[in-house]
Every structure is written in structure tokens, then in C-alpha cells.
Amino acid sequence: MSTAAAEAPAADGVAARARGLTKAYGAGETAVLALDSVDVDIARGRFTAVMGPSGSGKSTLMHCLAGLDTVSAGQVWLGGTEITGLRERELTRLRRDRIGFMFQSFNLIPTLNAAENITLPMDIAGKKPDEKWLDQVIDTLGLRDRLKHRPTQLSGGQQQRVACARALASRPELIFADEPTGNLDSRAGLEVLGFLREAVDQLGQTVVMVTHDPGAAAHSDLVLFLADGRIVDRMEEPTADAVLERMKRFDVGRGSSGPEED
Numbered sequence: 001m002s003t004a005a006a007e008a009p010a011a012d013g014v015a016a017r018a019r020g021l022t023k024a025y026g027a028g029e030t031a032v033l034a035l036d037s038v039d040v041d042i043a044r045g046r047f048t049a050v051m052g053p054s055g056s057g058k059s060t061l062m063h064c065l066a067g068l069d070t071v072s073a074g075q076v077w078l079g080g081t082e083i084t085g086l087r088e089r090e091l092t093r094l095r096r097d098r099i100g101f102m103f104q105s106f107n108l109i110p111t112l113n114a115a116e117n118i119t120l121p122m123d124i125a126g127k128k129p130d131e132k133w134l135d136q137v138i139d140t141l142g143l144r145d146r147l148k149h150r151p152t153q154l155s156g157g158q159q160q161r162v163a164c165a166r167a168l169a170s171r172p173e174l175i176f177a178d179e180p181t182g183n184l185d186s187r188a189g190l191e192v193l194g195f196l197r198e199a200v201d202q203l204g205q206t207v208v209m210v211t212h213d214p215g216a217a218a219h220s221d222l223v224l225f226l227a228d229g230r231i232v233d234r235m236e237e238p239t240a241d242a243v244l245e246r247m248k249r250f251d252v253g254r255g256s257s258g259p260e261e262d
């Protein structure tokens with residue numbers, strides 16, 4: 001624990017924080033500035049969506065906040081711990097203990113059944129699941145009667161629910177979801193969004209979700225809009241229509257934060 005050394009340690013209500021977060025890929029003339037000095041606080045116990053045009057830096061932001069990618073400049077905290085500057089070993093442990101991931105490809109192991117997939121990260125870490133919590137997660141996600149099924153015996157929506165349960169199983173401080181509804185039909189997508197919402201409302205989790213879908217973003221409490229590697233706007237209590245309207249302004253501005261109207 002070295003919070004004393006951190007300049008802006010995350011406050012209690014902040015699950016993740018970035019200051020001056022900059023990420024450049026490549027060097028010289030071909031360098032791409034994926035994130036340009038981003039300051040952001042991810043509020044604990046809330047559902048935050050990240051939107052923006054393709055290439056605006058959404059995935060890079062998520063990867064840097066989760067310690068999956070190194071930063072070029074700036075600082076990132078997870079809870080009270082500054083992760084920029086941590087060694088890979090410490091980072092790996094921190095990610096394992098504090099973060100749950102949901103990616104578009106569910107990354108389920110085909111030879112394991114649903115129950116085994118759900119507890120796999122904890123089994124690898126040699127940690128015993130909190131059975132009461134696990135039961136609550138499984139029931140909340142409606143997976144009780146699917147636990148013995150292998151991924152191929154489950155629908156896309158059920159597979160995504162297993163991925164969701166796996167992300168929740170260790171009761172992580174923070175869940176990062178990258179396009180979690182991207183591969184699903186609209187009904188299954190809605191289910192997953194409902195479960196993420198419940199994870200926040202009923203289980204007290206913190207969720208950060210990257211999405212292209214205004215309807216998906218409408219399930220969040222707050223939308224952060226990225227353009228050209230910067231957070232250019234935010235919307236509390238979003239509706240699908242309001243998000244769609246805001247996204248249209250990016251199309252008009254093509255790769256910028258949109259026309260300067262006001």
C-alpha cells in the first residue's frame with residue numbers, strides 16, 4: 001500500500017481514476033495518439049458507458065484503466081492503488097483480485113461446464129469462492145439449471161451470462177465489459193444489460209462498458225463520450241434517443257467532437 005506517495009489518491013467513491021492519461025502507439029511520423037491526456041473518475045457502485053466513433057480510444061482507455069496496457073504518460077489508480085509503475089507481477093495479482101472482465105468473445109473454455117468456467121479464474125488463483133455470493137450471482141443470472149452444461153450446449157445469451165457470472169464470481173471492485181452485447185441478438189443483449197444493471201443495483205458492483213449501441217448505453221447511469229482520444233462530453237441518466245442524437249454530431253464532425261453549436 002503506497003497511497004501516501006500518490007498525488008491524487010482515489011477517493012472512497014472512486015473505483016478507478018486517471019490523470020493526464022496518454023497513450024501513443026508507434027513512434028515518429030506514424031505515431032498514433034490513442035489517448036490524449038485523459039482525466040476521468042469512475043464512480044464506485046455506478047454503471048458507466050464509454051462511447052465514441054471508431055478509433056476514438058474507447059478500448060485503449062478501458063485497457064489502460066484495467067492495467068492491461070501500459071501508458072505513455074499520466075497516472076492511473078484502481079481504488080487507492082496507483083497502478084502506473086507497478087511491476088507486471090503485482091499488476092497481474094491486482095487485476096486478478098480486483099477486476100472482472102467481459103469481452104465480446106466470451107472466452108469460455110469449451111471442455112469445462114458452466115460452473116467450472118465461472119470459478120476458473122478463482123481456481124487458477126487458488127482462491128475459494130464465497131459460496132453465498134456465488135449462489136446469489138448464479139441465481140441473479142438465472143444460471144442455476146445450466147451449471148452442468150458445456151458452452152456449446154448453451155445459447156449465445158446463456159454463454160454471455162456465464163461470462164458475466166465469471167466476471168462477478170470473485171466479487172471484483174470493478175467490472176470492465178468491452179462490447180458485451182456485440183455478438184448477441186437483441187433479446188439476449190437486453191438480458192445481459194439487465195444483468196449488468198442488476199449487478200450494480202442489487203450486488204453493488206461497479207461496471208464500465210464500452211459500446212457502440214445507444215440502446216445499450218441507455219442502461220448505464222453515465223455515458224462518457226470519447227473523440228480523438230479525449231473525453232469530449234458526458235451524459236447523466238442517458239436515454240437511447242439522447243445518446244443517438246449526440247452520436248450523430250460525431251458523424252457530422254467526422255472524427256472530431258462534432259460541430260461547435262453552442
Ligand SMILES: Nc1ncnc2c1ncn2[C@@H]1O[C@H](COP(=O)(O)OP(=O)(O)OP(=O)(O)O)[C@@H](O)[C@H]1O
Pocket residue numbers: 025026032033034052053054055056057058059060061
Ligand atoms: N496495438 C496498436 N498499435 C497501433 N495502433 C493502435 C493499437 N491499438 C489501437 N491503436 C490505434 O489507437 C486508436 C484508438 O484505438 P481504440 O481501439 O482504442 O479505439 P476504439 O474507440 O475502441 O475503436 P473501435 O470502436 O473501432 O473499437 C486507433 O487509431 C487505433 O488504430
